[in-house]
Amino acid sequence: MDNIFTVIIVINSVLAILTVFREPRDIAATWAWILLLLFLPVIGFILYSFAGRKLPHRRLFAYMDQDASEMENLIQRLVKEGPGPSLEKRADALSRSARSLITLFQRINQTPLATNNNVKVLTSGQRFFEELKETLRSAKETINIEFYTFYGDELGCEIRDILVERAKAGVDVHVLYDSLGSVGTTGRFFKPLKDVGGHASSFLHRRFNLINFQLNFRDHRKIVVVDGRVGFVGGFNIGDQYLGRKKKFGHWRDTHLKVSGSAVYYLQAHFLLDWNASAVKERMAVTKRLYFPDLEEARQGDTNMQIVTSGPDSDDEQIKMGYIRLIQLAKKRCWIQTPYLIPDDSTIDALRIAANSGVDVRIMIPCMPDHMFVYRATQYFAWQLAKDGIKVYTYQNGFLHAKTMVVDDHLASVGSANFDFRSFKLNFEVNAFLYDKDVVETLAERYEHDMKQSKLQTVEGFEKQSRWMIFKQYASRLLSPIL
Template identity: 55%
Template sequence: MLITILDIIVLINEIFALITVFREERDIAATWAWLLVLSFLPVFGFLIYAFVGRKLPKKRLFRFQYKDNKRMFHLLRKQAKLHNNPEKINADEVSYAYRTLVKLFKTSDVTDLSRRNHVKIFTEGNHLFDRIIDDIQKASSSINIEFYTFYDDQIGHRVLEELVKKAKEGVKVHVIYDSWGSMGNKHHFFDPLKEVGGYAEPFLHTHSAVMDFRLNFRDHRKIIVIDGKYGYIGGFNIGDQYLGRKKKFGHWRDTHLRISGSAVHHLQAQFILDWNVTDMDHKIDVDETKGFYFPQVYQEGSTNIQIVSSGPNSDLQQIKLGYIKMIQNAKNYCWIQSPYLIPDDSALDAIRTAAMSGVDIRIMIPCMPDHPFVYRATQYYAKQLSKYGVKIYFYDDGFIHAKTVLVDGKIASVGSANMDFRSFKLNFEINAFMYDEGIAEQLHSIYVNDMRSSTLMTYQDFDKQSHWLKFKQVFSRLFSPIL
């Protein structure tokens, strides 16, 4: 009798598993991964699916087909013509080898090349936040902040206090944060800012990560724009652990950029688009405020930049396409830093093909996990790539969280997107693709310095790992498309 009941439960579970997985369109790898979860973990698997597997409702995704999007693009192009007169941006500002990358982004993300920006690179949290707070204190018109993580801790309070002061002075302050990434931070944390006229809302108005019941489709972007003149983009979030104050991670190694120039307008545009789908009751009117949020800028630098966004509202996976194009274009070397290495087949093939063609491919990952399954899957792919001649470095001096791709000392990408399925397809991301040998040389020097604090892992080193560790890596890899 008991066996019969169990058989019926298993049968019902399988029927619901098939219905659940196939009712939504997804790629084959993700489909099989979810069938494994739902079939081998009856009942419990559906709880996992509720958090990790469900897509954003079409009603929410529809918000991203904004009318504002086209208006914003035309505004940015008008501003660019006014300040740069950049009709020949493809031919005269980027070396021949990378013009196709510029065209790719113009086609897929409708983003123009922004010329002659000034960029400063930060790799330490304390230095970064000192500069951010200094810029906030000098703000005279607007401060827009968007982060995956905005914690209720020492640095979180420090930033919030400065925002409150500026809002009291009449500066327009808007904050977007992700409820999952900022878990533990109560909504009333931002009440002092709201009480003095500022705005702070969780992305897409999702006030509770638990009540929303969805782990995927998070706002993983990290954007700060001050007065429409200074912008920040990279891997750091707002939290004490990003300043090396958490014993678990120790020293936190990340990469972030401070940009001045017309590329800041593209960061501003993305923030406004994200704000307008998050708080539809207090939308920022682009037409009425274009001079306020998009002031005239005077470029003094040498860096040409494309700000590229991607997310589940588009099937193009623009940042992933950019990564693949960079790897394919590499003639001498392509060096990558990413805390998570879980590439899909297209990215995996690009890396393997480049390595087997004699390109010096190096990938630096952490020596410690922050998410067990994700880390074991990262180790699995690191081992597989080492087989084809990819040099794998485990960063030993704390936790490396940088998302950097560097090619031939000519072009580099820094932003929020990791080298994994989640950043490619499931989260909202933003990266700066920079065409500048000077910036590329700085990032090259930073990478070389990081290698001094890293261990090179060969395929033979991976092969010596215990059978139990290898099993965990292979097992975790089965769920790669949904990690």
């Protein structure tokens, strides 16, 4: 019996090593998977089958390169034909730090600077959904919606019914949702929309299934584009909890942007790419001018920004690199809000260097978990960063879900990407990086307001926790690269 057990252990160990090293990945994730496979022989391999295999993006995104090239040519032509100074002159007028960030995204994400935008910051569910519903009801030609979560609850039904009404009126409606993030919402929920000519699809639904075992890569983006002229991007999803209707979370604190101007082109482009990768039999014509109205009509304000995406279809980790560059550029302040704080070594080093260089580094996290294992890892990293003089606050007035960064007086980021491994490497994310003093001031004022409802965490407070709590935090931290 002992010999059989020894043989099983040896075979499991060999298979674990061969399985993990068969695909290239970073060292931290490699060791985390090896630990899981070694200590949970059967369960570990089952988990790896669903969550550990890398994305076969060449097969999944066969159309994306061609679609992206066609849209890029169209958008560039529209931008050049638009009124006002050229993009080059616009970029030259910005600060050196802003120009360096713009150049970074142009190189690693092929993301041009979007000029002449009007941006409204929305930080409560009531305001966001009022703006969203009003904008949807005003749609005359197209509505494109992409959310990680689209629940079939009271709010979800209300939004769906608005979409049904607009589809009946002849508006071309497309809805893309993540099947895991929208658990419980099936195709039947969207049947009334489809019955009147609308379209709805789960993200990569023909590819991500139990046969292919690709359940670990989620569409975490939140994009809405109406008539190609108004867009939304940020942290809110569709569901009652985002209006504070769930007792478990109470008040829901999030941040979203309403955008009009040339940046909407890029939100539209990313939606079209995601839709065509998912609904292969209902592909949208990416160069249809209906989706990209004349820039002269679209120009609304003075805000400069870039729409940046990242995901497992690329090894560049574009949004993470943007976060790191923002931290590096900070001279006075770097204020971060995130529900999940599980940074990798490069991000931790950037935060520590900034704090030890005299930058006011603050990080605000929730006071409660929505995913217990992830929250224990968040607590561990909050403790470690507090040791380096970084101010860590826990938001006390409900659940903090905002993903924002404010740097000095003129740089900011708002989007869907959390400050964790999953958003950096595994999820499909989208963020707006903004170069505008007024928007940054608005975000900073909101941050200061949130601080009045937050509690500063101290190293002494962390160290007074029970040994069992500290053990759970350390254990969660070991698996943080694959959470």
